[in-house]
Amino acid sequence: MNSVTRQISSERKNQIKLIIQSDVERTIEKTLDPPLHPIWTNIEKEFSQLVGLEEVKEMIKHIVAWSIVNQKRKELGLKSDHHALHMLFKGNPGTGKTTVARIMAKQLCELNILSKGHLIEVERADLVGEYIGHTANKTRELIKKSMGGILFVDEAYSLARGGEKDFGREAIDTLVKHMEDKKDDFILILAGYGAEMDNFLRLNPGLRGRFPHVVTFPDYTADELMEIARKFCREKEFVLTAAGADRIGMYIRNVSADRHSPAKDNGRFIRNTIESIVRAQAVRLLKNQSFTRQDLMMLTEKDVLIALNEKD
Numbered sequence: 001m002n003s004v005t006r007q008i009s010s011e012r013k014n015q016i017k018l019i020i021q022s023d024v025e026r027t028i029e030k031t032l033d034p035p036l037h038p039i040w041t042n043i044e045k046e047f048s049q050l051v052g053l054e055e056v057k058e059m060i061k062h063i064v065a066w067s068i069v070n071q072k073r074k075e076l077g078l079k080s081d082h083h084a085l086h087m088l089f090k091g092n093p094g095t096g097k098t099t100v101a102r103i104m105a106k107q108l109c110e111l112n113i114l115s116k117g118h119l120i121e122v123e124r125a126d127l128v129g130e131y132i133g134h135t136a137n138k139t140r141e142l143i144k145k146s147m148g149g150i151l152f153v154d155e156a157y158s159l160a161r162g163g164e165k166d167f168g169r170e171a172i173d174t175l176v177k178h179m180e181d182k183k184d185d186f187i188l189i190l191a192g193y194g195a196e197m198d199n200f201l202r203l204n205p206g207l208r209g210r211f212p213h214v215v216t217f218p219d220y221t222a223d224e225l226m227e228i229a230r231k232f233c234r235e236k237e238f239v240l241t242a243a244g245a246d247r248i249g250m251y252i253r254n255v256s257a258d259r260h261s262p263a264k265d266n267g268r269f270i271r272n273t274i275e276s277i278v279r280a281q282a283v284r285l286l287k288n289q290s291f292t293r294q295d296l297m298m299l300t301e302k303d304v305l306i307a308l309n310e311k312d
């Protein structure tokens with residue numbers, strides 16, 4: 001062993017002594033506050049990326065907790081159970097319904113509640129056919145493809161719109177039949193605007209009881225929309241200048257105050273706004289022929305103003 005190595009190893013020894021002390025403290029902390037189940041922690045992490053949506057996050061926590069405990073009961077030879085997890089999602093466009101369903105499919109797969117964890121998103125035209133028997137076949141086929149995951153029917157009430165002779169009824173009947181038969185390894189979510197969903201359920205009283213989970217996705221507040229805007233920028237590796245962010249904040253507050261405003265499209269409105277700012281930035285960069293890493297990332301107040309003027 002040469003002298004340098006000896007020196008390093010004696011330094012290491014000193015470090016090791018120090019680490020041991022703090023390790024002990026950390027271990028005591030850990031004993032006082034034991035870590036939650038690893039899957040729980042993972043799910044919390046995934047959902048914490050979504051702004052707001054407290055009711056949704058709470059419901060998912062309950063399902064996850066039940067599933068973990070149910071599994072523990074099974075391990076100890078106690079009776080375990082199967083709960084149907086079909087859901088109704090009510091909310092305006094852009095409130096995160098599809099996003100939540102997609103994350104949930106993945107997470108329920110981690111929990112072994114679903115075997116594949118995929119999401120199939122459909123609407124009336126995917127389910128309803130053109131002649132007698134065609135609809136039942138189309139719907140059955142989609143249910144088959146969704147096994148192991150989630151079948152997400154957007155604007156579900158459009159299935160009931162055409163009256164008695166409409167084939168939409170046949171789609172509803174087929175979905176209902178299969179959601180009862182396939183309680184395990186299949187989740188059906190009917191989604192759409194709150195008022196239309198309520199009306200749909202009133203006209204089909206048998207349906208409500210088949211969905212144990214009804215979740216409301218509220219419109220985002222101006223502050224939440226701003227947080228979503230910041231999140232979009234971070235995810236796409238853009239940086240908003242402080243003045244640029246202020247401008248977006250002002251714009252969101254003005255637009256949210258208007259009852260018929262595009263802000264009612266919630267997350268979609270924010271995505272479109274950021275995308276138009278990114279296009280304004282691109283025009284500026286091309287004009288200036290400036291393409292440093294910082295230039296490519298920075299969204300300035302001027303970009304925001306140009307983009308918002310074009311939108312008006």
Ligand SMILES: Nc1ncnc2c1ncn2[C@@H]1O[C@H](COP(=O)(O)OP(=O)(O)O)[C@@H](O)[C@H]1O
Nearest residue numbers: 050051093094095096097098099228267268271
């Ligand atoms: N709570 C949220 N946090 C972050 N982004 C969100 C949130 N809700 C919606 N978004 C974003 O808004 C857009 C529209 O969301 P989406 O799930 O398609 O809404 P919906 O299905 O209700 O119409 C997506 O790009 C999504 O990532």
Ligand SMILES: [Mg+2]
Nearest residue numbers: 097098099154
């Ligand atoms: Mg959607």
